[in-house]
Amino acid sequence: MSVTAAKGFQAAGIAAGIKQNGNPDLALVVNTGPRRAAAGVFTSNRVKAAPVLWSEQVLKGGQVSAVVLNSGGANACTGPKGFQDTHATAEKVAEVLGRGAIEVAVCSTGLIGVLLPMDKLLPGVETAAAQLSEHGGEKAAIAIKTTDTVHKTSVVTKDGWTVGGMAKGAGMLAPGLATMLVVLTTDADLDGETLDRALRAATKVTFDRVDSDGCMSTNDTVLLLSSGSSGTTPGYEEFAEAVRQVCDDLGRQLIGDAEGASKDIKVEVVGAATEEDAVEVGRSIARNNLLKCAIHGEDPNWGRVLSAIGTTRAAFEPDRLGVAINGVWVCKNGSVGEDREKVDMRYREVHIVADLAAGTETATIWTNDLTADYVHENSAYSS
Amino acid sequence: MSVTAAKGFQAAGIAAGIKQNGNPDLALVVNTGPRRAAAGVFTSNRVKAAPVLWSEQVLKGGQVSAVVLNSGGANACTGPKGFQDTHATAEKVAEVLGRGAIEVAVCSTGLIGVLLPMDKLLPGVETAAAQLSEHGGEKAAIAIKTTDTVHKTSVVTKDGWTVGGMAKGAGMLAPGLATMLVVLTTDADLDGETLDRALRAATKVTFDRVDSDGCMSTNDTVLLLSSGSSGTTPGYEEFAEAVRQVCDDLGRQLIGDAEGASKDIKVEVVGAATEEDAVEVGRSIARNNLLKCAIHGEDPNWGRVLSAIGTTRAAFEPDRLGVAINGVWVCKNGSVGEDREKVDMRYREVHIVADLAAGTETATIWTNDLTADYVHENSAYSS
Numbered sequence: 174m175s176v177t178a179a180k181g182f183q184a185a186g187i188a189a190g191i192k193q194n195g196n197p198d199l200a201l202v203v204n205t206g207p208r209r210a211a212a213g214v215f216t217s218n219r220v221k222a223a224p225v226l227w228s229e230q231v232l233k234g235g236q237v238s239a240v241v242l243n244s245g246g247a248n249a250c251t252g253p254k255g256f257q258d259t260h261a262t263a264e265k266v267a268e269v270l271g272r273g274a275i276e277v278a279v280c281s282t283g284l285i286g287v288l289l290p291m292d293k294l295l296p297g298v299e300t301a302a303a304q305l306s307e308h309g310g311e312k313a314a315i316a317i318k319t320t321d322t323v324h325k326t327s328v329v330t331k332d333g334w335t336v337g338g339m340a341k342g343a344g345m346l347a348p349g350l351a352t353m354l355v356v357l358t359t360d361a362d363l364d365g366e367t368l369d370r371a372l373r374a375a376t377k378v379t380f381d382r383v384d385s386d387g388c389m390s391t392n393d394t395v396l397l398l399s400s401g402s403s404g405t406t407p408g409y410e411e412f413a414e415a416v417r418q419v420c421d422d423l424g425r426q427l428i429g430d431a432e433g434a435s436k437d438i439k440v441e442v443v444g445a446a447t448e449e450d451a452v453e454v455g456r457s458i459a460r461n462n463l464l465k466c467a468i469h470g471e472d473p474n475w476g477r478v479l480s481a482i483g484t485t486r487a488a489f490e491p492d493r494l495g496v497a498i499n500g501v502w503v504c505k506n507g508s509v510g511e512d513r514e515k516v517d518m519r520y521r522e523v524h525i526v527a528d529l530a531a532g533t534e535t536a537t538i539w540t541n542d543l544t545a546d547y548v549h550e551n552s553a554y555s556s
Numbered sequence: 557m558s559v560t561a562a563k564g565f566q567a568a569g570i571a572a573g574i575k576q577n578g579n580p581d582l583a584l585v586v587n588t589g590p591r592r593a594a595a596g597v598f599t600s601n602r603v604k605a606a607p608v609l610w611s612e613q614v615l616k617g618g619q620v621s622a623v624v625l626n627s628g629g630a631n632a633c634t635g636p637k638g639f640q641d642t643h644a645t646a647e648k649v650a651e652v653l654g655r656g657a658i659e660v661a662v663c664s665t666g667l668i669g670v671l672l673p674m675d676k677l678l679p680g681v682e683t684a685a686a687q688l689s690e691h692g693g694e695k696a697a698i699a700i701k702t703t704d705t706v707h708k709t710s711v712v713t714k715d716g717w718t719v720g721g722m723a724k725g726a727g728m729l730a731p732g733l734a735t736m737l738v739v740l741t742t743d744a745d746l747d748g749e750t751l752d753r754a755l756r757a758a759t760k761v762t763f764d765r766v767d768s769d770g771c772m773s774t775n776d777t778v779l780l781l782s783s784g785s786s787g788t789t790p791g792y793e794e795f796a797e798a799v800r801q802v803c804d805d806l807g808r809q810l811i812g813d814a815e816g817a818s819k820d821i822k823v824e825v826v827g828a829a830t831e832e833d834a835v836e837v838g839r840s841i842a843r844n845n846l847l848k849c850a851i852h853g854e855d856p857n858w859g860r861v862l863s864a865i866g867t868t869r870a871a872f873e874p875d876r877l878g879v880a881i882n883g884v885w886v887c888k889n890g891s892v893g894e895d896r897e898k899v900d901m902r903y904r905e906v907h908i909v910a911d912l913a914a915g916t917e918t919a920t921i922w923t924n925d926l927t928a929d930y931v932h933e934n935s936a937y938s939s
Contacts, residue, residue: 218863218866218867219865219866219867219868219872219874220862220863220865220866220874220877220890221866221874247859249859249862249863250858250859250862250874250887250890250891250892251891251892252875252889252890252891252892255891284859285857285859285860285862285863286858286859286862286887286891286892287892288892344846345846345863386845386846387843387844387845388844388845388846388860388863388864389863389866389867390863391859391862391863391866460770461770461771462769462770462771462845462926462930462934463727463728463769463771463934466930466931466933466934466935467934467935469931469935470934470935470936472935472936474668475633475669476630476632476633476667476668476669476774477668477771479603479632479633479668479669479774480601480603480632480668480728480771480772480773480774481771482602482603483601483602483603483604483772483774484601484602484772485602489602491602491603491604491633492635494603504633504669506635507603507633507635508633508634508635508638508669509633509634509635509669509670509671543845543931544931545928545931545932547845547849547931548849548852548926548927548928548930548931549928550849551845551846551849551850551853552849552850552852552853552855553853553855
C-alpha cells in the first residue's frame, strides 16, 4: 500500500520515457489534506543534486502538497540548467494540481551529470496527474526503481492512524543523514515540528546506519508528509516509534536488495564508551573491503575486523577486544578465541558482534559483502 | 641489488618452512657497520602486530644491527605468546650474530591471528645467517613476498654513496604512516636523527599516499639503516631526495602489483586551499568503490569523482569543481565538460585530476581499480 496506506494521499507511477528501456520512471504523490505538514532530511554530501537544493527550500516553508519523483537521471552536477529543470518540473506539477510550486518537492535518481529529457518529463507529469489514485502507492514505488530488483514499501497501522512509505536504493548507499529516495506519509494529525523531530530521530538509527558500499549519494532525500485526515493526534513516543519501524523495515529492504550483494551483514558494536564510538567502529568495519570479501567467501576472517577497529579513534584496549561471528567468539581478548571451524556462514544474513570492552553503549550498522557481481554491475553502469 | 646495494650490508633469503608451499619465507638483513644508525616508521593502526610493538622499542634505542623478516604469518592479534615469539626471534638472531637482541628489528607479514611455527622459524634464522652475503639483497626481497607476484627493489646511487631498498605489499595497502614491509639501507655516514628526518619526509609523500584498497595493516613497517661505510656524509637535501626517490619507486611498484588490479590510478588533486585538503580529497576519491569499479570498466564516470569530493571537509564550491580523466576535462564548473567519448582508457595507468579551484596546493594519491579478481583473491585468502 506504500504511500497511499495513510488516508489523505493519492499517488501514481507511470512510464514517461525518461528511461530508454520504457520502464516506469515517474511517480507523483499528492497530499489531499486537510493538513499539508511535512519534514525532510537530505544528503550531507556537499555536492547536492538540483532537486535536493530545490526541496530543501520547499521544506523550509513547512508545507508540502506534492512530491514528484523520477528515476532515469539524478539531475546532479548539471549546473544552472539542471536547477531550472527541477524548478520547471515543480511549476508543472503546481499548474496541473492547482497548488503553489513552492509546496512541490522534487526527487531524482539515476546517473549523475546528465540533463533530464524535459520533453518527456513534463508531459509525463500530466499523465501521472491524470492517474492519481488512493490505490496508486504501489505503482509509485515501482516507478522510482533504478538498479533495484524489487520495489520497497512498508506500513504500520496503529489505533486510527497509519504511517506508510516507499523507498528506492541499491547502490551509492551510505547516507550521512538519510538514504536515497524515501517518501513516508501519515494521516496522523501532527504539525511539521513534530514530524521533523520524529523523522530525525528515526533516520539517525535506521537509514543513517545503512552503509552498503561506503559511497554517499548526491540525491539522498527522506520526506515525511502528514495529511491529518485521520483526525487523530497520537502521542509523540507512539508516533515516533511507528516512523522508526517503517524506516527500519525500509532500510532492511535496501540492504537486502543491494547491488550484487550475496550477504546482508549486521555489524553490532557493543561495550563502547559512547554511542559515537560504537557508530564509528561499526562504520569502519562495514567499509572494510577485505572483510567484505572474506564474508563473501564465507571466511570468518576476524583479523580483518580487528584491523578495521584499529583505524578508529574509539576508546578500547587492543588486548581486550572480542569478535563473534554468527554467535561464535572467534576472537577473545584481542587474540585467537573459539575454533573458527564452528562458524556457520551458509545463510544470507551474517551477524558480527564487536565487543570494545570499554563501556555499555551499542550501535548496529548494516552492510553487504563485496562481490564480483557488484564490480560487474558498477563497471558498466553508465557505459 | 636491493638492500645490499649500499656497502656495509649483508642479506639472505631462505625457505624456512613457515609457508606450507615451500616458498622462501625468511629474510635477514645485517648491518656490518661501522655505523648502526637507524630510523623507522610504523603503522598508525592501533591494533599493532607483535613485531611492530617490538621494533618500535628497538628503534627507540636508535641502533639496528639486523632486521629479520618473515612472510607466511603476520603474528598480529596473537596475544602474549605472539610477543614472546617475536622476542625469541630477536634473541635467536642476536645469538647467531653475536649482537644484542635490542638491536634486532623484527617484521612479519601474512595472515592475522595465527601463531608462527617457531620450530621452523628459529632453525631458519641459523640457515639464513649461514647464507649472509653482500649479494643477498635479491633473495631477501623474494623471501618477504606474500600475495606479491613480483619482488620489489630500488636503488639510487649518488657521488660515493647509495640508498637501496626492498618492499613487499599487495593488499591491505592503505598506510597511515608507512606501508607494509620496507627495508632501506644506505652507506652514507649519517646519524639516526638525520635518517629519521629524511625517512619521515619521504614516507609522508610516497608510501603515505599509496592507497590501494583503503585497508590499513597491523604490520606496516619502514626501516632505514645506515652503515656509514662509504665514509661520505652527503648534504641533507641531497640525501633526503635520494630516499624520497627510492620510496617513490617502491611505492609505485606496490601499486603496480596490487591484488587483482587491472589499473593503476594516479589521483592528482590541484587547486586546493591546503595540502591537507588535497590529501583528504585525493584519499576520498581513491577509496570510492563505485569510481574504482567504473575505472575498471574504462568508464570515465566523473559524477562519482564529484560525489566523493562532496563527502570531504575540504574548501571548495561545488559549481567550480573540475575533473580531467586522461587529459580530457569531462567536468567543468561542477557540470558537464568535454565529450566523455574523447577519453582513452585502454592503458593500465589512468590519470585523474581533480581541480578544487580553491587555492594552489596539490597532492597525489595512487590507487587501483576494484575488480572481480580482487574479490576472488580476498574471499579465499585464509580459507
